[in-house]
Amino acid sequence: xxxxxxxxxxxxxxxxxxxxxxxxxxxxxxxxxxxxxxxxxxxxxxxxxxxxxxxxxxxxxxxxxxxxxxxxxxxxxxxxxxxxxxxxxxxxxxxxxxxxxxxxxxxxxxxxxxxxxxxxxxxxxxxxxxxxxxxxxxxxxxxxxxxxxxxxxxxxxxxxxxxxxx
Numbered sequence: 001x002x003x004x005x006x007x008x009x010x011x012x013x014x015x016x017x018x019x020x021x022x023x024x025x026x027x028x029x030x031x032x033x034x035x036x037x038x039x040x041x042x043x044x045x046x047x048x049x050x051x052x053x054x055x056x057x058x059x060x061x062x063x064x065x066x067x068x069x070x071x072x073x074x075x076x077x078x079x080x081x082x083x084x085x086x087x088x089x090x091x092x093x094x095x096x097x098x099x100x101x102x103x104x105x106x107x108x109x110x111x112x113x114x115x116x117x118x119x120x121x122x123x124x125x126x127x128x129x130x131x132x133x134x135x136x137x138x139x140x141x142x143x144x145x146x147x148x149x150x151x152x153x154x155x156x157x158x159x160x161x162x163x164x165x166x
Contacts, residue, residue: 004044004087005030008051011083015055025125026051029154032121036151040113045093049100049118052080056101069105069161107148120152136161 016022030050037046056076057067064071072099077098085096100118103109107119123146131142139160147153157163 005047005051007087008048008083011087012051012055015079015083016058022057026054028125029053029118029121029145032155035119035155036117036120036149038113038151041117042093042114045096045100045114045116048084048089048093048097049104049114050121052053052076052083052097053101053104053118053122055079055083062138073102073105076104077100101140113149116148116152120147120149120155123147124152124156124159127156135161 007028008079012026013023016026030047033046033050037043054072054076056072056074059075059079060067060071063075080098081094081102086099087096096112096114099110100112100115102120103115104118127142127146131139133139140157143153143156143160147156
């Protein structure tokens with residue numbers, strides 16, 4: 001499985017080229033994906049979604065002049081599909097991963113555990129940029145509302161509120 005992750009990361013790094021910011025983000029999200037995996041999740045699907053979830057961002061910038069989530073969702077699957085096929089993913093896994101990428105900013109459209117793990121992992125990285133940490137009670141409410149898995153909520157509380165085992 002580690003070989004699969006290495007190949008996915010290499011493909012993502014090759015695609016992003018010198019864009020170290022996007023590469024770092026994808027690696028951080030993938031690290032959290034791995035922490036959130038459980039018996040209900042598919043390692044290959046979740047890790048691939050973690051590595052490739054923002055792969056459409058350059059096309060979003062090029063075509064739409066924006067990195068907004070809706071444009072990443074629109075452009076990401078077309079970039080991810082050939083990467084996944086080249087790496088030997090079977091068609092149903094390619095479809096699932098592309099579906100997750102196509103909705104990774106749109107919770108509720110897909111309700112699978114694989115989607116929830118990617119969604120929570122992305123928020124674990126992005127939360128610091130989206131919310132004010134001066135009000136712990138408000139942050140607790142945000143964590144409760146935003147995160148979709150108990151594991152994601154617990155990890156967010158540990159990272160952002162310093163609550164071990166919460």
